[in-house]
Amino acid sequence: MDLGVLLANAREMRERAGRLPIRLASKSIRVRGLIERLLGEDGYAGVLAYSAAEARWLVGHGVNNVVVAYPTVDRATLRAISADERLASEVAFMVDLPEHVQLVSECAVDHPLRVAIDVDCSLRVGPVAIGAHRSSVHRPADAERIAALVTSTAGVRLAGVMFYDAQIAGVPDSSAAVRLMKKASLRELAHRRSRVLAAVTRHASLDFVNAGGTGSLHLLRDEPGLTDLAAGSGLFTPTLFDQYDGAHLHPAAYFVSPVVRKPSDDVVVTYSGGYVASGPPGESRVPHVAFPAGLRTFGQEGTGEVQTPLRGNAARALRVGDLVWFRHAKAGEMCERFDEVVLLEQGRVAGRLPTYRGEGQNFG
Structure with a gap:
């Protein structure tokens, strides 16, 4: 965050x-x-x-x-x-x-x-x-x-x-x-x-x-x-809010997943990542790669339950253990997947806060 x-x-x-x-x-x-x-x-x-x-x-x-x-x-x-x-x-x-x-x-x-x-x-x-x-x-x-x-x-x-x-x-x-x-x-x-x-x-x-x-x-x-x-x-400004007129908002929330496989030069596989947002199913509800730019999912797999394959020229510079940053389609729903958010200020970790889930709460 x-x-x-x-x-x-x-x-x-x-x-x-x-x-x-x-x-x-x-x-x-x-x-x-x-x-x-x-x-x-x-x-x-x-x-x-x-x-x-x-x-x-x-x-x-x-x-x-x-x-x-x-x-x-x-x-x-x-x-x-x-x-x-x-x-x-x-x-x-x-x-x-x-x-x-x-x-x-x-x-x-x-x-x-x-x-x-x-x-x-x-x-x-x-x-x-x-x-x-x-x-x-x-x-x-x-x-x-x-x-x-x-x-x-x-x-x-x-x-x-x-x-x-x-x-x-x-x-x-x-x-x-x-x-x-x-x-x-x-x-x-x-x-x-x-x-x-x-x-x-x-x-x-x-x-x-x-x-x-x-x-x-x-x-x-x-x-x-x-x-x-x-x-x-x-x-948080998730991806669903990228096309609003008159709103000068910027992405503030991401989830980050490590590269765990590299099947070929232009393909990497990250751990988990299948955090699909509620609403009508479709491309607008899936996470999108924020960094490095140029990575995209495979149409027949998408973001997965335990792994997410990604392809693109940006994959050539990635190695096992490197991080891929994703943006969720919606805001708070992402927090149901994680126990805490890491607060960043000017690129440095400034603190951590538990999510509802991290406090042991599940309200549906």
């Missing part, structure tokens, strides 16, 4: 977010020490977690203001958070169905639990929905029904609303058609968001209204009604 580049990315993202603080998307980091370090930087406040158990663990280590971005059915963790006044005051859980509200209510055995409404931000074009398949709440009327249910249900308190614009924040600017789609979606969502918030705030005052991602910080910075923007992947 190039710490200087990581912090430069953090500053660039903060500038793009303008007046709004950035809530760290923990799934794109998965290193508690880095989360704590970044929360000490100006313009960063709060965490957007991906697991209820993770949220409990983070708050137990002193992290404040954690929103769980996905609904949970982890009753044991919900009860444990309700039993602790500080945990209950610092964590909010996502809901978009009556079943979610009922489950959280049943687990609120001591202190009330805070919930937030996850609003579907997809762009609807006739019967087609462009965006992530997340929430059942799309229209203002949908949001108002859930808000009314929450405010009339014992043991839960409506604390916030989240708008994740996956088709804007999470899609590279790869063509004119994509840019046109994003522009249309941004316009539609701004209009719908104001109506959703008007409907929800008829029932409760909100602690937070979250939106965005790395790819949409600069597009949402002046949106009225928002209190914070979520982002995380841009800190």
Whole structure:
């Protein structure tokens, strides 16, 4: 982890977010020490977690203001958070169905639990929905029904609303058609968001209204009604973030594997390396060689479970034991493969931090 580049990315993202603080998307980091370090930087406040158990663990280590971005059915963790006044005051859980509200209510055995409404931000074009398949709440009327249910249900308190614009924040600017789609979606969502918030705030005052991602910080910075923007992947800048307009971000995270074989002059084999990212299978989800330049995988093998063959002129200068540097397609997922990250500053090792895995944690 190039710490200087990581912090430069953090500053660039903060500038793009303008007046709004950035809530760290923990799934794109998965290193508690880095989360704590970044929360000490100006313009960063709060965490957007991906697991209820993770949220409990983070708050137990002193992290404040954690929103769980996905609904949970982890009753044991919900009860444990309700039993602790500080945990209950610092964590909010996502809901978009009556079943979610009922489950959280049943687990609120001591202190009330805070919930937030996850609003579907997809762009609807006739019967087609462009965006992530997340929430059942799309229209203002949908949001108002859930808000009314929450405010009339014992043991839960409506604390916030989240708008994740996956088709804007999470899609590279790869063509004119994509840019046109994003522009249309941004316009539609701004209009719908104001109506959703008007409907929800008829029932409760909100602690937070979250939106965005790395790819949409600069597009949402002046949106009225928002209190914070979520982002995380841009800190590491994996390969999926190489084609975003207006983002001056640079790769900060790598995994490194030694050459263990050399079958021929222009072919080397590195150990392991088959760390394929989630999402639709294809070339965009596999790791790519960052250094030395000019190495490429074999089409019939790709990056492998226990070895990765690479070919190219750069292989001629490599020997057994030399290192090949790779970039992952996504950010935090890479950390599930390793127990620690090595922090580099100006080419020197400045420290090491355990990943979630290195701390013995597995949140899915």
